[in-house]
Amino acid sequence: MKNKKIKKIGIVLRPSTPELKEGYSKMETIFKKHAIEVLLEGNSAEMIGTQGHDFKKICKECDFLVSFGGDGTLISTVRKSFDFNIPILGVYAGSLGFLADLSLDELDGFVQKMIKNRYRIDERAMLEATVIKNSKQVKYYAFNDIVLTRTRVSNMIHIETLVDSQSFNTYYGDGVIVSTPTGSTAYNLSAGGPVLFPMSNVFALTPICPHSLTQRSVVLPGKFAIEMKTSEERALIIIDGQDVHELELGESVHIKLASKTVKLIHKKEYNYFDVLKEKLRWGE
DSSP: OTTSOOOEEEEEEOTTOGGGHHHHHHHHHHHHHTTOEEEEBHHHHHHHTSOOBOHHHHHHHOSEEEEEEOHHHHHHHHHHHGGGTOOEEEEESSSOOSSOOEEHHHHHHHHHHHHTTOOEEEEEOOEEEEEEETTEEEEEEESSEEEEEESSTTOOEEEEEEETTEEEEEEEESEEEEEOTGGGGTHHHHTTOOOOOTTSSEEEEEEESOSSTTOOOEEEETTOOEEEEOSSSOEEEEETTTEEEEEOTTOEEEEEEOSSOEEEEEOTTOOHHHHHHHHHTTTO
């Protein structure tokens, strides 16, 4: 996208937040001032009472997407647009996020810099999960994490894990989080997992409330693939905390880093460690 004139962008708003209408109008005015056409995603448009466009049409025609809301909105936008390989800019409505780090007040100045190619695109890893159901492969993609957990609160779960088809570990507890570097500061961190630099090519396996205190989080190189299955009962697969699927008895889920990456647009001076220090309140 660099060295290419920006002609058209697509905007996605945080769902169930009609009060974003005023912010969207300001955003639209900024882009149009710089001769950039704006396409608003259909559900977002319906929410604020205006005309919108089909999301796939936006992804095919636009130079990049703008997610206006918070990190959850950006994650959802990333997952829906992943097949189109389109860069995404996160503008936060509220407080600074780990992913959406540009405020609406900063947008005008940033668009001026984008026109002059003074910005950066960071590439981040995505998880790909494959489950074989009725002899058919079903694929899921996660930007933050994939969680395997129990179907009932009263039970613990056994999760047998293989790395590159070799037996690795059997987790016994509430479940396991498989996290990308981007997702390492989400559920993974709450469960005691490590913080990973977001542009690194690795992923983490972190047990959730394990029965044995010897079970610890493990970081694996991105070239590895893992297989997870449970032999005693069904399990739930939770994708980015947004979608839930059942893993039936006898089924297994194969997880690896996807071959494609997610492209996030940032200010040239963006520093991940500054965001980390502010969000986690380090040094206070």
